[in-house]
Amino acid sequence: MALFSSLTPVFIAIICVLIGVILKKTNGEKEKRETKSKPLSRPWVDEDLKDGTDHHLEEEEVDEEWQGLDENVAHVPFFPERYSEAEMIKRSQMFYELLNKRRSVRFLSDEPVPREVIDNVIRTAGTSPSGAHTEPWTFVVVQDPYLKHKIREIVEEEEEINYKKRMGDRWVNDLKRLRTNWIKEYLDTAPYLILIFKQVYGRLPNGKKKMHYYNEISVSIACGILLAALQNAGLYTVTSTPLNCGPQLRVLLQRPANEKLLLLLPVGYPKKDATVPVLTRKPLEDIMVVM
Numbered sequence: 299m300a301l302f303s304s305l306t307p308v309f310i311a312i313i314c315v316l317i318g319v320i321l322k323k324t325n326g327e328k329e330k331r332e333t334k335s336k337p338l339s340r341p342w343v344d345e346d347l348k349d350g351t352d353h354h355l356e357e358e359e360v361d362e363e364w365q366g367l368d369e370n371v372a373h374v375p376f377f378p379e380r381y382s383e384a385e386m387i388k389r390s391q392m393f394y395e396l397l398n399k400r401r402s403v404r405f406l407s408d409e410p411v412p413r414e415v416i417d418n419v420i421r422t423a424g425t426s427p428s429g430a431h432t433e434p435w436t437f438v439v440v441q442d443p444y445l446k447h448k449i450r451e452i453v454e455e456e457e458e459i460n461y462k463k464r465m466g467d468r469w470v471n472d473l474k475r476l477r478t479n480w481i482k483e484y485l486d487t488a489p490y491l492i493l494i495f496k497q498v499y500g501r502l503p504n505g506k507k508k509m510h511y512y513n514e515i516s517v518s519i520a521c522g523i524l525l526a527a528l529q530n531a532g533l534y535t536v537t538s539t540p541l542n543c544g545p546q547l548r549v550l551l552q553r554p555a556n557e558k559l560l561l562l563l564p565v566g567y568p569k570k571d572a573t574v575p576v577l578t579r580k581p582l583e584d585i586m587v588v589m
Contacts, residue, residue: 397526398579403534404478405572406488406564411533416490416565419527426520429511434497435520438551441490448550449493450485453562456542457482464541477575484536488564492535493547494521495557507556514560521561528565538562 381389420437428434440446457480485491496517500508510516521537528535540547544559 397529400525400529401534401574402536403568403572403574404484404536405569406484406534406566407569408487408489409567411489411566415531415533416492419524419531419533420492422527423520423524426516426523428516428520429513430509432497432500432508432510432513432516434500434510434513435517436495436497436553436557437524438493438495438553439490440493440551443486445550446486446488446491449491449547449562450482452546452550453482453485453538453540453543454480456540456546460541482538484564484566488535488566490565492524492563492565493551493559494524494561494563495548495553496560497557499556501556517560524563528563532567533565534568535563535565538564 416439420439423437424433424435426435440449461480494517496513497510498513499510502508525535525537538561540559540562547559547562548557
């Protein structure tokens with residue numbers, strides 16, 4: 299009895315150690331399961347910018363090695379343009395005045411536009427910054443009359459449903475003052491349609507998927523630069539985001555599954571009798587805050 303009493307603390311200690319080992323093993327396995335089931339962390343994808351194509355980029359299909367530029371990419375001295383303060387003010391004022399003339403034009407002429415101009419403005423859009431320099435954009439230029447008309451048919455069919463059923467009354471009423479509807483004549487008459495697709499992911503030479511960080515934001519910046527380049531060249535457009543048309547247009551234009559339509563721009567000269575609504579822009583004090 300005395301021996302048992304003296305061994306009791308030892309037994310208790312052994313039992314405690316065993317319980318600790320079991321708990322540690324159980325917690326370790328639980329953490330492994332949670333880690334395995336946890337989706338790939340993608341802080342570059344804002345919650346409000348996720349879309350139905352994001353699921354294509356699954357963790358097990360992504361190459362975990364460096365996917366961008368060569369790690370040893372050369373760095374060279376940078377010699378930027380430097381202007382006097384007076385020249386900076388002059389250039390910034392002139393550029394503002396140029397872009398302040400930009401208007402969304404829905405009445406476009408079929409007058410031909412030099413193809414070289416389109417090449418140059420898209421080259422300009424391609425200078426846009428992008429997440430990890432992935433350049434996740436594809437600019438599809440459509441000039442074939444048959445394809446333009448097929449695009450119009452797809453867009454008008456969906457837009458009529460949008461106006462009559464999908465869009466709320468407030469949205470439709472807000473558009474009334476701009477005199478817009480589902481009839482998109484400019485999709486036939488504009489000499490060029492530029493459809494901008496964002497590449498949700500890319501492909502590496504080994505066939506694995508390549509991360510395209512901040513793809514929507516990157517392509518949106520490129521679209522802004524494209525609009526400025528068109529204005530600078532004396533061309534006009536109207537920004538069109540064809541609701542519920544993306545998949546059909548992607549198939550029509552034979553674009554791969556990793557591309558999603560972000561914007562459609564009809565590009566050309568305004569018709570001689572073109573009109574635009576009388577609109578004003580917010581003054582500087584309403585859009586800028588200086589801290």
